[in-house]
Amino acid sequence: ETGVTQSPTHLIKTRGQQVTLRCSSQSGHNTVSWYQQALGQGPQFIFQYYREEENGRGNFPPRFSGLQFPNYSSELNVNALELDDSALYLCASSLGGLAGSNEQFFGPGTRLTVL
Amino acid sequence: QQQVKQSPQSLIVQKGGISIINCAYENTAFDYFPWYQQFPGKGPALLIAIRPDVSEKKEGRFTISFNKSAKQFSLHIMDSQPGDSATYFCAASAGANNLFFGTGTRLTVIP
Numbered sequence: 001e002t003g004v005t006q007s008p009t010h011l012i013k014t015r016g017q018q019v020t021l022r023c024s025s026q027s028g029h030n031t032v033s034w035y036q037q038a039l040g041q042g043p044q045f046i047f048q049y050y051r052e053e054e055n056g057r058g059n060f061p062p063r064f065s066g067l068q069f070p071n072y073s074s075e076l077n078v079n080a081l082e083l084d085d086s087a088l089y090l091c092a093s094s095l096g097g098l099a100g101s102n103e104q105f106f107g108p109g110t111r112l113t114v115l
Numbered sequence: 116q117q118q119v120k121q122s123p124q125s126l127i128v129q130k131g132g133i134s135i136i137n138c139a140y141e142n143t144a145f146d147y148f149p150w151y152q153q154f155p156g157k158g159p160a161l162l163i164a165i166r167p168d169v170s171e172k173k174e175g176r177f178t179i180s181f182n183k184s185a186k187q188f189s190l191h192i193m194d195s196q197p198g199d200s201a202t203y204f205c206a207a208s209a210g211a212n213n214l215f216f217g218t219g220t221r222l223t224v225i226p
Contacts, residue, residue, distance in 0.1 A: 045215070090158050096211050102164070104214060
């Protein structure tokens with residue numbers, strides 16, 4: 001059983017650019033949630049995807065968008081990067097639906113630095 | 116507005132001692148309360164979790180105590196070891212939805 005993987009590990013961008021982060025969910029999981037973790041803070045929920053549909057969104061602007069693919073992997077896209085977007089971006093996978101579970105398992109994260 | 120409040124912000128414990136971290140919540144719809152352990156540069160790792168129908172859950176050296184009426188829950192780490200030094204986050208969710216995290220507790224266990 002493979003765990004949650006994320007790529008890239010680190011990324012440096014400049015203000016105004018766009019970025020795409022990727023996540024492969026744990027084997028058997030159909031739900032992916034994305035979180036932003038600023039330095040010294042707890043993770044903040046961005047959005048969740050269940051079976052390729054957005055299934056909840058936190059208090060983040062529309063320039064944060066996502067996708068989930070048929071194999072349940074997912075992308076997080078951020079447009080018009082701002083300095084405050086610098087953070088660790090975490091992907092968590094879980095099993096949703098009637099046979100689902102609350103348990104969310106996190107990947108190692110992508111460290112994004114915006115200059 | 117912080118949905119889950121966590122304290123203390125940092126904690127120093129001697130090896131072999133008991134580490135206690137506390138959390139409080141307001142939303143009575145929360146029905147799942149996990150604790151995560153995070154090492155520097157890594158993602159959070161699920162440590163132990165509890166549902167409100169039980170008051171205590173123990174897994175090895177880790178115990179969650181849950182007080183539904185007070186809307187509080189805590190993590191106890193027995194026989195704390197230097198390898199337990201990490202940041203601990205409590206969290207809560209309603210159904211299979213997003214997790215609301217506390218602000219974290221940085222635990223240092225002194226040999």
